[in-house]
Amino acid sequence: MERADTEINFFGNVVGGSLSGDLDIRLDPDVPQETIKVGRLVVVEGEWYLYFGIVSDVALGATGPEVLSAKPDLSRDLIRRSLLGTNLTADATVRPMLAIPKEIEVDGKPVPADRTAHRTPDALVALRAELGPARSLPPHFAPARLADLPDVELVFGAEGEDRMFSVGTPMEMDELPLCIDLARLAERSTAVFGKTGTGKTYLALVILTGLIRSGAASALVFDMHNDYGWTVKSESAAGHLPGLRQAFGNEIAVYSLDPEGTKTRGGKCDVAVEIPYENVQVGDVLLLSDILNLPPTAPDTLYLLYKTFGDGWLGALLGPDRAELAVATGANELSLEALWRRLAFLERVDYLRPQPTPSVEPADKRLFDDLQAGKSVVVEFGRWGDLKSYLLVANIIARRLHDLYVTATEEAVAGGTEPPRQLVMVLEEAHRFLAPAVADNTVFGTIAREMRKFHVTLMVVDQRPSAIDDEVLSQIGTRFVGQLSDDRDLGAVTVGAAGGAGLRAVLATLESNRQVLVFGHAVPMPVVMNTRTYDEEFIKAHGGRGARKKATDEDVNRTFG
Numbered sequence: 001m002e003r004a005d006t007e008i009n010f011f012g013n014v015v016g017g018s019l020s021g022d023l024d025i026r027l028d029p030d031v032p033q034e035t036i037k038v039g040r041l042v043v044v045e046g047e048w049y050l051y052f053g054i055v056s057d058v059a060l061g062a063t064g065p066e067v068l069s070a071k072p073d074l075s076r077d078l079i080r081r082s083l084l085g086t087n088l089t090a091d092a093t094v095r096p097m098l099a100i101p102k103e104i105e106v107d108g109k110p111v112p113a114d115r116t117a118h119r120t121p122d123a124l125v126a127l128r129a130e131l132g133p134a135r136s137l138p139p140h141f142a143p144a145r146l147a148d149l150p151d152v153e154l155v156f157g158a159e160g161e162d163r164m165f166s167v168g169t170p171m172e173m174d175e176l177p178l179c180i181d182l183a184r185l186a187e188r189s190t191a192v193f194g195k196t197g198t199g200k201t202y203l204a205l206v207i208l209t210g211l212i213r214s215g216a217a218s219a220l221v222f223d224m225h226n227d228y229g230w231t232v233k234s235e236s237a238a239g240h241l242p243g244l245r246q247a248f249g250n251e252i253a254v255y256s257l258d259p260e261g262t263k264t265r266g267g268k269c270d271v272a273v274e275i276p277y278e279n280v281q282v283g284d285v286l287l288l289s290d291i292l293n294l295p296p297t298a299p300d301t302l303y304l305l306y307k308t309f310g311d312g313w314l315g316a317l318l319g320p321d322r323a324e325l326a327v328a329t330g331a332n333e334l335s336l337e338a339l340w341r342r343l344a345f346l347e348r349v350d351y352l353r354p355q356p357t358p359s360v361e362p363a364d365k366r367l368f369d370d371l372q373a374g375k376s377v378v379v380e381f382g383r384w385g386d387l388k389s390y391l392l393v394a395n396i397i398a399r400r401l402h403d404l405y406v407t408a409t410e411e412a413v414a415g416g417t418e419p420p421r422q423l424v425m426v427l428e429e430a431h432r433f434l435a436p437a438v439a440d441n442t443v444f445g446t447i448a449r450e451m452r453k454f455h456v457t458l459m460v461v462d463q464r465p466s467a468i469d470d471e472v473l474s475q476i477g478t479r480f481v482g483q484l485s486d487d488r489d490l491g492a493v494t495v496g497a498a499g500g501a502g503l504r505a506v507l508a509t510l511e512s513n514r515q516v517l518v519f520g521h522a523v524p525m526p527v528v529m530n531t532r533t534y535d536e537e538f539i540k541a542h543g544g545r546g547a548r549k550k551a552t553d554e555d556v557n558r559t560f561g
Contacts, residue, residue: 009145009146009147009148010028010031010143010144010145011025011027011028011031011035011036011042011092011144011145011146012025012026012027012028012031012091012092012143012144013025013026013028013140013141013142013143013144014026014044014138014139014140014141014142014144015091015140015141016140017137018137019096019134019135019136019137021095022056022057022093022094022095022096022502023044023051023053023093023094023095023096023137023138023144024091024092024093025042025044025091025092025093025094025144026089026090026091027089027090027091027092033058033060033090036055036058036090036092037055037058037171037172037509038055038056038057038058038505038506038509039054039055039171039506039509039510039517039528040054040055040146040147040171040172040528041053041054041146041147041151041152041170041171041173041527042054042055042092042094042144042145042146042147043114043144043145043146043147043151044094044096044138044142044143044144044145045102045114045138045142045143045144045145046099046102046136046137046138046139046142047138047139047142048101048102049099049100049101049102049134049136049138050099050100050101050102050113050114051096051098051099051134051138052096052097052098052099052100052134052147052151052155052525053094053095053096053097053098053134053525054094054095054097054506054525054526054527054528055092055093055094056093056094056095056502056505056506057092057093057505058090058091058092058093059090059091059093060088060089060090061088061089061090061091062087062088062089063087063088063089092144094144095499095502096134096137096138097133097134097499097525097526098131098132098133098134098155098524098525099131099132099133099134099135099136100113100127100130100131100132100154101113101130102114104126104127104130106120106122106123106126107122111123111126111127113127113130113154114150114151121161124153124154124158127154128154128157131154131155131524146172147170147173148173148176149176152170152173152176152177152178155524155525156178156179156180156523156524156527157179157181158177158179159177159179161179163181163182163183163214163216164179164180164181164182165179165180165182165210165213165214166178166179166532167179167180167203167206167207167210167518167529167531167532168206168516168529168530168531168532169529169530169532170527170528170529170530171515171527171528171529171530174530178527178529180207180210180478180518180522180523181522181523182210182211182214182216182217182522183216184477184478184521184522185207185211185216185477185478185521185522186211186216186217186422186424186457187422187452187457187477187521188452188457188475188476188477188478188520188521189447189448189452189457189458189459189460189475189476189477190207190424190457190458190459190460190476190477190478190479190480190522191430191459191460191461191462191465191473191476191478191479191480191481191493192204192207192459192460192461192462192480192482192516193462193463193465193479193480193481193482193484193489193493194463194481194482194483194484194516195463195482195483195484195485195489196463197512197513198482198483198512198513198514198516199235199482199513199514199531200461200462200463200482201227201228201232201428201461202232202235202514202531202533202534203480203482203514203516203531204228204426204459204461205228205232205243205244205534206531206532206534206538207459207480208221208228208244208376208424208426208459209244209247209534209538209542209543210542211376211424212244212248212251212252212376213248213542213543215374216422217421217422217423217424218371218374218375218376218377218421218422218423218424219376219377219423219424219425219426219459220367220371220376220377220379220401220423220424220425220426221244221376221377221378221379221426222379222381222390222393222394222397222398222425222426222427222428223378223379223380223381224381224385224390224428224429225381225385225428226265226380226381226382226385227243228243228244228378228426229243229244229245229252229254229262229267229378229380230242230243230245230246230254230262230265230266230267230268231243231246231265231266231267232534234535235533235534235535236533236535241534241535241536241539242539242543243378244376244378245267245268245378247539247542247543248376248543250375251374251375251376252375252376252377252378253270253271253370253375253376253377253378254267254268254269254270254271254377254378254380255269255270255271255272255273255363255367255377255378255379255380256269256271256272256273256379256380256382257273257349257350257351257379257380257381257382257384257389257393258350258351258380258381258382258383258384259272259382261382261383262380262382265382267380269380271363271366271367272360273351273363273379273393273397274351274353274356274357274360274363275351275352275353275363275393275396276352276353276354276355276356277311277312277314277315277318277352277353277354277355278311278312278314278315278356279311279364279396279400280314280346280352280392280396281396281399282299282302282303282305282306282313283395283441283442284392284395284396284399285302285314285343285392286298286299286302286441287391287392287395287433287438287441287442288388288391288392291387291388291391292342292343292388293342294339294342295335295338295339297332297335298335298339300331301331301332301335301336301339302339304329304330304331305317305325305329305331307329308328308329314343314346315354316328317336317339317340317343318340318343318344318346318347322336322337322340345388349384349389350384351384351389351393363397364397364400364401364404365404367397367401368401368404368405368408371420371421371423372420372421374421379393379394379397381393387429387432390429390432391432391433394427394433394444395433395442395443395444398425398443398444398447399443401423401456402443402446402447402451402454402456405420405423405451405454405455405456406454408420409453409454409455419455420454420455421455422455422456422457423455423456423457424457424458424459425444425447425456425457425458425459426458426459426461427444427458427459427460427461428461428462429462430444430458430460430461430462430468431462431464431465431467431468433445434448434460434468434469434472435467435468435469436469436470439468439469439471439472444458445469445472448460448472448475448476449471449472449475457477458476460476464489465484465489465492465493466486466488466489466491466492468492470492470495473492473493473495473496474495474496476520477520477521477522478518478519478520478521478522478523479493479497479518479519479520480516480517480518480531481493481507481510481516481517481518481519482510482513482515482516483507483510483511483512483513483515484507490504490507490508491504493507494507497519497520499526503517503519503526506526506528510528514530514531514533515528515529515530515531516528516529516531
């Protein structure tokens with residue numbers, strides 16, 4: 001094996017390991033130990049295969065305690081060089097995740113996997129077809145090297161390839177784009193996890209930009225804090241940047257529960273959301289049980305109302321006379337009174353209407369049509385961005401859209417027509433909808449478990465993955481995980497993932513901002529990456545219609561005062 005192939009990035013040789021565990025790489029004495037960091041992408045060159053993995057641990061060793069007790073003066077080069085690699089050692093632990101033959105034939109010509117020569121697009125496709133899980137081990141003393149651009153492009157794809165989009169750079173490789181397969185990302189649910197301040201919203205914006213620009217899917221964003229639609233608070237400086245509506249123009253529709261507030265903030269409202277009482281179901285209200293401190297009798301009382309009045313149950317409850325209501329339903333009058341007091345806020349919100357407005361097209365039908373036309377939609381909550389309204393409205397809209405997608409898919413199957421357009425629903429504070437106690441009763445739990453076959457998936461954005469139901473977590477295809485402090489959260493994010501213990505070790509080393517471990521359906525192997533910055537340059541490069549320039553000071557002052 002020629003050392004010249006690897007000497008630029010060479011850092012050590014295999015000295016042990018197992019397929020069920022990890023490879024032990026003895027670091028070369030000439031390699032500074034502090035340059036080999038946990039999470040770094042590496043390649044081990046076997047005799048027949050290239051093995052791809054990430055560094056999961058680094059350890060120092062010695063041949064015996066007497067070497068350490070002697071405290072040799074390592075500042076003297078001769079002593080240092082004589083001890084390093086013999087009496088004093090440093091080992092990196094690498095888990096082999098993928099393997100590829102070192103050379104394949106394409107059109108009768110040999111194409112080496114570790115060279116850029118002959119890497120035509122067809123050759124890259126042929127090489128990737130040979131990538132698979134590592135099922136063997138490299139021999140003793142096989143050289144290990146740090147991955148470079150050809151390795152990254154071979155495994156993760158390159159910018160310019162169909163549906164490939166760069167969402168960041170591999171750790172310690174800031175000049176190399178790291179791509180994800182947007183089509184695979186959209187076909188299963190996605191999660192963006194991390195504690196507050198790790199850049200979850202900005203990463204979600206980067207991913208959404210890729211999905212919208214490529215046409216891989218439409219997006220429906222439930223924008224509780226007005227972080228996605230018209231303007232976005234700058235990630236790296238004071239002021240604001242264009243949100244999705246400014247970046248993509250009419251490719252994005254803004255649906256607002258607070259249209260006047262949207263206009264006051266300088267934004268554009270395409271559809272004012274109105275929800276008639278008849279669209280509110282008992283389950284939508286029960287989702288608010290903890291927040292509203294509903295009494296234990298609430299479910300029985302609510303279902304008595306529904307049994308008596310059908311879709312008119314909410315209007316009946318919010319009517320003037322609970323005594324008559326008790327007689328009509330058989331419910332306890334005191335229970336009805338307590339329930340009315342806790343739900344009285346529904347009479348004060350503008351987005352709920354006792355009756356549908358005849359001249360206004362139902363928001364769910366308009367929403368479905370916009371999505372099928374290729375638009376993406378941001379639902380802004382404005383002044384109704386409290387948790388009660390967010391849980392209630394998001395569940396109602398998603399439930400009704402779920403029904404339309406199921407119907408459209410079944411009709412497409414029966415008629416042999418095109419299925420509905422792929423949809424990704426973006427849900428912040430996802431644990432509120434997907435906690436074990438409520439996941440079975442919310443439409444989002446159903447979407448996470450079953451809706452892939454109906455062309456709807458979720459993108460959950462959350463800081464508390466341990467509060468999400470394990471069954472739902474196991475259905476998430478691709479996970480972007482930033483820094484987490486709680487051991488329960490670290491354990492939860494690796495539910496259903498191969499090599500969970502090794503991934504948790506990597507997660508424990510992540511930086512506090514804009515660094516994530518990504519693994520799952522849309523990437524061939526786990527990798528630590530620094531996420532792209534959502535800034536002027538990014539928006540100009542990837543926004544629709546040439547993208548909009550950064551919001552001017554006048555725009556910001558008009559929007560935020």
